[in-house]
Amino acid sequence: MENFFEFFDLPVRIELDEKELKRKFLKKSREYHPDMVGSDDAAALEKAERMSAFTNEVYKTLSNKQERISYILLLNGLVGAPGQNQMSPEFLMEVMELNEAIMELQFEENxxxxxxxxxxxxxxxxxxxQDAQSHFTAFDAGDHSQPVLEGIRDYFLKHRYLLRMEENFNKTL
Structure with a gap:
């Protein structure tokens, strides 16, 4: 399938104009809605259903900043491969300390x-x-260099890790 940004004719950016994204989504939704195809053309109906599902998937991905960042990293080959998801020892140490604090809280009502x-x-x-904002700004200005992309990946991985920690905190306590 085609690049999600190209599908909606949008620039590959971290910060997107949400209204423009919604407008493009609604236009594509009307264009590919199965009701717009005659029910007697099975192949056209099947294609419309497939394209409608794809349109929804594209919108879901691009309308969520974290999913959009993940998709941009995927486009640039910076997530998923072994060794690419490593974080700094300092970050891991801080996370470990926070996890220990969460575990201690499970045993006391404080x-x-x-x-x-x-x-x-x-x-x-x-x-x-805040640390990632300069990378976001540089990327959106057209700097898709390796250091910028790696800074974005670093943010993405850390944010995802902290989000899971926060969810664990809320579930456990």
Whole structure:
């Protein structure tokens, strides 16, 4: 299938105009809606159903910033391959400390300590977002160099890790 950004005739960017994305989605949805095809043409109906599903998949991916970043990294071959998803020892150490704090909270009812841990996770997420902003800006300005893409990948992996930690925190406590 075709590149998701090309399918909606949008630039490959991290920050997208959400209204423009929605407009392109609605246009493609009308174009490929199965009701627009005569029911007597089975091949055309099957194609319309396939394209309608693809249109929905493209919109779902591009309308979510994290999924959009993941897709951009996939387009550039920077996620999925062995050895590409490694994080710095410093980050892993901080995450390990946070995980230990979460485990300790499971055995004690300390609302203040819970708030401290949750605030630290939020602060950590905010810090990695700030660190990545220069990479996002450079990418959107057309710099698709390896260092920029690696900075985006680093953000993506850290954010995903912290999101899972936050979900675990909310489930466990």
């Amino acid at each position: 609302e203040a300590a819970k708030k401290v841990v949750l605030d630290r996770i939020q602060q950590f997420k905010s810090e990695i977002e």
